[in-house]
Amino acid sequence: MQSLHPLRRALPLAALFTAAAMPAIAAAQVAPLPVATLGGTRLDIVATGEVARAPDIATIFAGVVTQAPTASAALAENATRMTATIAALRRAGVAERDIQSAAINLSPQYRYGENVPPVLTGYQASNQVTIRFREIKRAGTILDALVQAGANQINGPAFSLDKPAAALDEARTAAMALARTRADLYARAAGMTVRRIVAISEEGEQTNQPRPMMVSMALSRMEKDATPVQAGEQTLGVTVRVTFELQ
Template sequence: MFRPSRTAMSALAALPLVAATARARAQSVPPMVPATGTVLDITAQGRTTRIPDLATIRAGVVAQAATASAALADDAMRIQRVLAALKKAGIAPRDIATASVRLNPQYRYADNRPPTLTGYQATDSVSIRFHDIARAGPILDALVAEGANQIDGPDLSLDNPDAALDEARTDAVRRARIRADLYARAAGLHVVRIVSISESGENTGGGNAPMVYARAQLKVDTAIAPGEKDVTATLSVRFLLE
């Protein structure tokens, strides 16, 4: 007749204790949907404002030539002038990064004829960031003066949005509670507690439309107004009403 070993018997004896501990842990967390009361789900957006303290500009050069090597050589010479202008303007090397380098063949198209290769176009662009937004206009002017013929920006944003986001989150909870109290009073109930909170979105205030800067503006002193940015946080809050 089979007899379980002493080790196996000890393990079997411990199973009820393990199961009881697991049940106790599972029961320590309240359910997302309470057994009694009325559940109210509120989605609220909190908001605060900040003045942008970081500007990002993307500047590039375009060169065309009959051969690929000639186009790349001309492009490299132009981008070196742009980099020298940035260095002269006091932009730190760590705040300048290559954004893209491209080389594309150029064709001439005609009806009922195969495309004819006419040359190559090389493009090179860099991304520049700096904190003194008042310098954005002069930097744009200097870039164009040194041959940059493709410029997007400045994109104004917050360098460290964490504190502003926390303010927006706090505001979102406040707004959610005010609205929950409103619904509860209208229904003849009162708010017992918050059952759950989840964050469903945030906006740190970045991403304004790029400004295309034309060579015709070379002799104009460009002015950049930073304005204010809305920083928002969206929360979904579940309340228990009774």
């Protein structure tokens, strides 16, 4: 009788071990995670913690809008005035890296009337830049420099925090403290006590600040003193949802 090769005899045995191991692996993959069970009363609290900080970044959006009978003339005049605007920003101390083009647009202009086709009257060119700087007290000087250089679209300044992480963490701590205070209040009102925290989730961050100041050519006046600008404070908040167990 011919004997089987050792490898051929080993293969069915290996297959048997593999087949036996598969149910265990599959069971391990689909095993449900443990779920916390409540032995008492469930209480869900939503709380928001807030902190106030003085902003350290100012952003101004400025642009030049020009109109001319032809597209090339509108673009040429716009380029001249925008070049003067950027030069004024540099003289005011704004770094090159803090001046960024935001939008360039050229569009035809029409005159409309009743029962007549539109009549082309010329072209409008616009060029907008974003200016960002840290010396917030110089915002008024920079605004005046923009107007004097020929910028006729100005929106700002908008104030923000460069690194808000630490302030947001403080708001998270305040939110958790407020949630626990409210849980204790509800527990006392119900004649119970807080046993433990079952779950915590963060529902979002928010930043509240005044709307940017609008500056128009008609209202701007070049005077000896710079345009007054007050940065005020910025409020940052974090909202959390905390589930407690009462007993």
